[in-house]
Structures are given as structure tokens and as C-alpha cells.
Amino acid sequence: MATVGRCAMKNYSTDFPKLGKVATIQLMHFEYDPSSVEAKWQERWNEAHVYEVDLQKAKKPYFTHVMFPYPSGDKLHIGHWFNYSPADTFARFKRMQGYDVFSPIGFDAFGLPAENYAIKTGVPPQQSIPENVRTMITQLKRIGCMYDWNRMVNTSHPEYYKWTQWLFIQMFKNGLAYKKKASVNFCPNCQTVLANEQVKEGCCERCGTPVIQKMMEQWFWKITQYADRLLQGLDQLDWPEKTKTMQRNWIGRKEGIDITYAIEGTKESVTCFTTRPDTNFGVTFIVLAPEHPFVKKILIGELKSDHKKEIAAYVSASLKKTELERQEEGMSKTGVCTGFYAVNNLNNTKIPVWVSDYVLAGFGTGAVVGVPGHDLRDFQFAQKFKLPVVRVVVTSDGDTSAIEREVQVQEESGTMINSGFLDGLDIHEATEKIMDHLEEKGWGKRIVTYRLRDWSIGRQRYWGAPIPIIYDPEGKPHAVPEKNLPWLLPQDVEFKPKGTAPLAQSKELFARTEKIFGKGWTPEVDTMDTFVCSSFYSFMYLGATNERGEYREPDVTKNVLVDPVLEKKWMPVAMYIGGAEHACMHLIYARFVTMALKDFGFVSHEEPFKKLVHQGVITNKGAKMSKSKGNVVSPDAFIERHGSDVFRMYLMFMGPFTDGGDWSDTGIKGISRFIQRVYKLIQPLGESDKMNNKSVQEDVSVKRALHKTIKQVTESLETLHFNTGISGLMELLNVLEKAEYVSVETAQTFTKLLAPFAPHLAEELWEILNNVSFRAQSRSDTSSDFIINKPWPSFDPSLLVTDTMTIVIQVNGKVRGDVQVASDASKEEIIASAKQNENVMKYIQNGIKKEIYVPGKLVSFVI
């Protein structure tokens, strides 16, 4: 129809509608044109700085943000929208509830995704990243989120990364950063070391290449020192249980004992870690990891072994295997005998010492006792190499070993046999008793182990914050003095990875180091893992001052990472929203760094995120959307056609926020219709003088429906059930459309309820309704202020009570009818009238055994 866009062209001025328009308006078919209206309000919000918060003056601080994106070359995809728009709806709701909501956004601009994009396009990251950031800012602004753009952060900006470097220096000074030669995960494709957390199923988290183990001199941060605190802190957090469990499992605290065995005919001993010392009488062999020091001594000839050749071949072969190959070998065990024997002091038996790569160098002591009677892996090893199997536990069903059924069962209960002084004891009692015994004799020592490894933070890549370390001519590391920060990322390097750290090629970096520190001094050439940059960015938001990524406190020598007053006031983040995939990466690093910063005295809180929510994943035909699969759905076409409001509402309406779901655009029409219908209902109110007609009264049922909706939408938003919130608004719209008369007050309240979901349309309608109110001189909300600054409506509980109510009648649990009664009817009256129901009477003829009345709900007869 020709009127498309017509409404969009008028009404933007605050001029009153001309008289005489009323009659024609009712005949016209109005359509809402989102593209111009959304642009208009985005501009006005921007001009009025509505979403900027005065952090000092704010009275009811509410700090919320989403996990910031990395600026790769791709545009914002559905996943971003599914994360950001519901988060924004929640932030708007909180703001209307009267909180000073601080909702910033930034860019995780260092690291592999950004750098890989640069490598692919051949454009250096220092050039392409700012471009991508600019594009993404434009796109983010089109969503219409209430971001405080004055406090944007960008981790690749020197103003930011000097604080990343400052953080490293604090870690170094406090003994939490150290360099050591260790077997580390290495991705041959990305040409860099990876942290344990960044290896998924033996492959690189970023590119999927099988990861290999490499001995390298690397920088680590001592996250293991915080293992127990990271574990305990979880109990206080309002986080999804699933995420807390994942962190608990990742930390993997285990209590056990280190038992030391003398090796016959040598002065050597081997220490094995076990959590099941109760089965120690069943030990028939010992297995060492190929990297174990005892094995090394054999290889260098310090210990004489007849099997040296086989051992050497085995060790070199297994060191070449990738993580994936080790895993794929699965159940088939390999290994070689060393020819040495250990002595089990408990029963004075001689047990052979073997080498096998099913024992991991990095866990426990890198040596285990083989208990083939009660451990599947040991059993398989024993079978393969014809080693004896001894059973020492009888389970309750009389089975001496689960192994007999070819399944590994970690007995939860059972009784000891074949175990000397432990015989007859329950396995738990036996565990305690033998640990006491071993400690008394000096053969063992109770110990707690963790699965958690120290965080390997060095990367042999270009696009990251340089590690602020310099080496003196003796090779001893020193921190770059704070006054020399930012320790700039050199520009004179080829950024494409070649297996060595790109910074090592920088003449400028080496010259700079010698110039400042003297001849013979050299710089560290690794850069930091991007997860270091993102481990403290919430604090950085509080110190950011503008959209260019500059900060309030540029001087790192003052050690003020964040203004302590602001930090106390705003942290921890009240609501943090982002993907569950960060459960054991970013979310554990950020907690560790916050704890360390607290211990160093720079911040007052120990946990960064008080409440955490994960949005679900949007898939396409069941598969995760990814560029490589070519199944990424772009939001652009939908926004072009329906506008941001409709698109974000559709994403919220699709299903529960935390569930995600499979993408399909079949329902977006429903939301688009809803938006049009809302406009069609409310827009004419702004043009007519209908509301001045005092002879027409709004029906009480309309008020009642309105208040029911206020309650429903408020509760839905509080619990992030956006889908049911929207359906509540739809139900109300259905009522309003059928009503003969809708008051301006009702329309205003409806618009407020709509505001967090469809902010642009709500502002538009608010403006329209305010013009009317102003003319009518009858409203208090007459200012031309934004709807986002208006208070969230509250409901009147008395309006939720109706005069009559429907009581359902059940007989033996089956519904047999219902009855209308007055709201204030007594139990007796209600039961009496229930018995009068014609259909019910058929069933209760033979007498009633029991009568149950659930107030306001139902009557249940048992016959």
C-alpha cells in the first residue's frame, strides 16, 4: 500500500498534529517503518548521551556486561545478537527499575583470531584490526544496545596493554610468574605454545590441528597456588551449577598418598602417587612415564640395564606421538621392562619396574603402582605382558573383582582380602589405616594433587602484548621498569608465523633494549596469551574514558589499575553474560587474576563476577554455525527487512535464553506482525483527542489484564525468561485490540513494558503519547524525556483479584466439571455448589470418601 513509510516521514517533529486530521486518520492504514525510526532514535540517544553513566555520582550501581567480542573480519553473527540483545533487554529493565546501569562494551583485539585473520588477508593486524573494530562499532550501534561508548576498551591499544604488562610485572614481583623448561602443548599450525585449557580433544582450540608435546622454556603463572581458593570461592557464586562443576572437575582436587619404593641393587627410589592405597597388597608392578628421571638415568648410562636399547627406542617413539595418537591407541597398551625391581615393604615382594606411555609425566609423580586386580588400565597392561593379577577387595555381591566382568568399577564399598592386617576391613577404613601405617613407617606421605596445571602464558606469536621482561648479560630475567611501559610491540617484523617468535626478528626491539638497559641486555620475545588481556578487563572498563580506548589513569607507576573508590562501588560485576565455552578458560583465569590482584592490594574483591549466565547456542540444522561449515546465518537481511527491534525480539521469543536452539526464520513474521499491531493500536492515540472524551470509560477488565501483564513481564525479566515476557505482551495486546477503549495511561504503561524488548519502537510511541498527554494536561509524565529514564511500572495486587472465580471439580483425580463462585465464597459454599454440578453428580452418587479443597483452584472428591 502506498502509505508505507508515510507515517515514518511525519510525526518526527514535536509539533502537535493539525486539527481536523482525526477523521481521516482512522481510515488510513498505518505501517511502522523501522529503518528510519531506529536510525532516528539511535542518533538521539547518541546526542543526548543517555547511556553514559557518571560512575562517581551513581547512587544505585549495577554493573553488567557481556563477554566482549574479538574483532575478526566477519560481521556480527547470530551468536553475537543472541548474546547481546537479551543482555541489553535485561540491562534496560534494570535501568527502568531505577538502577544506575553501567553496561560497557569493548574488544578482545589481541590474539590468534585477529592475527589469523590478518595472515589470511595479508593485511597487517595493526592496520586491519582498527578497521574491523570500526565496522563492528557501527554494527553494534545498530543493535541499539545501551552501551556506554565513552568507556570502551580495546586490549590491543597501548593504553590498555601497558596495564596487561603491568599485571605481568606484579605477578613476576610477587613470585607468581616464572620461567621454566617444561613439556608444553604446541600447535604446529599456529606455531605456538598453548595452555592446557586451550587444547580440546588433543587438538588446538583455535584451528583444530593435533597438538604435540614439546620441551620448551616457557613463562607460567602459578594458578595452581590458588587451586583451593578457586575451589572454595565457587560456593559463594551465583553461577550455573554446571559451570561450577566444570571448574571443580577442571581443578580436580584429589587426596592420596605418595609411596616411595626402593629399587633393588641401586641407591635409587621411585615415588608413586595413588588414591587407592587400600589396594596396595595387590600391587604387582610399577610403571614409569617415558619422561621419568629414573628412565633418563638408564638412558644416560648412570644405571646399567640390559634393556637400554629397547627403552631408548620406546621412549623416543612415544615422545614423538601427538596427544591425539596417544589417545587413539586407546586400550592397546605398550611398554618395556627396565629389568629393575622395586620392593613392596608391606609384603616384602619384588615388583618389576616397567615404562609405558599410559602413565603421564605431568600428573602425580609420573609413576604409578600397577594394581591389575582393581584398575582396568593396569589389568590390560598385565594381560598384555603376562603380569600376575591379585585381588584384594570383595564387593558386596561376593565378586572378588569387577575385572572378572571385564569392566572397570571403582568400588564404592567392599571388604579387604589377601591384604594382611587390612583383611576384613571396609575399603574406606582400610584406606585410612594403611595411610597411617605408611606414614608411621616413613614409606609414604599423604598428599593432595590437582589436575589444574600452571597457566602457560607465553605465545610465539606477533599479535599480543609483549612480555615485559629483559635479560641481563648473564641471562637472568628482570622486569621492564614500570616507567618504560607500555613496552611497545615492535613494528619491524614479519607478522606471519615461522616457528620462532616473530619479535626475535625485530632490530628495533633489541636496539631499544640495549639503549635503555645497556650492552648485552636482550628482550623477551614471546607475547602474552590473549586470555591474560581479558582476565582483568572488567576493572579496565571502570578506568576507561572514551571511545578511542584511552584511560583515566595513564601513569602505571602509580599502580592504580582502577580507582579504589570506583572498584569498591562497582565490582563485582552484578550480571555477566556470555558463552559456556569459557567455563574453564577465561572464567577461571579472571578469577585467579582477581584473587592475585586482591592479594597484591590493588583491588578489594576476590571474585570478579557475582552472577553469571550463559546464553544457549544457536545452531543451524543441528550443527554449530561456523564459517568453515558455511552454515552461518547473517542477521543483516533480517534487520534490513524487519529492523533491530523485531530481530532481537524474535531471538528472545524463539525459546529460553539459556537453551539456545536450532535456527529457523519461520517465526519472525509473528514478531513483525506484533510490532506492526502495537504501532497500529497506539499510534492513533497520539493523533486523536479520543482520550479527552470523559464519557467513555476503560473497561475494568482492561486494567486487570494490564496489571496481570505488569506482574508477569516483571517476573519474566527478573528471571531472564524473555520468551514468556514477550508472550505476556502479546496476550495483553490481544486484549487491548478487542477493547472498545484504551486509555493513554494504559498505552503508556504498555509502552514501558515493551521498552526493554523493543527500545526504538518504545521511544517512538512514548514520544507520540507524550504529545497527547501534553495537550491533555492530565499526565505527570509530560517531559520529552526518553522512556528509558521512566520508572518501571508496578502492579496493583488488588486488581489481580476478580469478583468470581472458576473452581475445577475433580472426581478421583479426573476433571468432571467446573463451577463459578464468588471470590469470597467459603469452603463449604464452594463444595456445596460443586456437588450440584450435573455432570459431577453422576460420579458421586455412591458417596464421597474424602473432600479436598485447594483455595481458588479446585475441589477434589474421592469416592
Next chain:
RNA sequence: GCCGCUGUGGUGAAACGGUAAACACGGAGGACUUAAAAUCCUCUGCCCGUUACAGGGCUUCCCAGUUCAAGUCUGGGCAGCGGCACCA
């Protein structure tokens, strides 16, 4: 293998232990239109029954249990998803 989550119409989904399927999509029929789109109205879980109304039976992955009453609580299966995994 271990840990966690999920399972409801043709579809996305609702449902303080209390009328299962709200809201929406899709579908069918109708109105308007030269026509299409858009819009509006009616119907829409399955089966029996009736000209029509009434009625009745069945139904939330499967099997038990608790309860006047179970999608919801308990136990045991099955299926799917996610995390961890040769971790001693």
C-alpha cells in the same frame, strides 16, 4: 568410562504438584481484492460418539513408585546434547 543437562502437538514452545499444549509459526476454510501480497475472522493434539450439542477415552521418551492429584517428586531404563578422559 566419569560428571552435568535435556526429552511435551506438524514446528518454536508454555505450565507455584492442581483444567497439559498459553503465546507464536505453519496448515485448513472464509472476508476484502480484477489478482497477488498485506490485513481481518473461524477452526486446528489423537480416538470414540452425535445431524448438531452433550458426553467419554487416550496423550508430556519407556517402566515402576509416592499422592485425592505427577510433564513436574522418587527409583530404574532408553535416547540426544555438552564437558572431562590412559588423571593412577
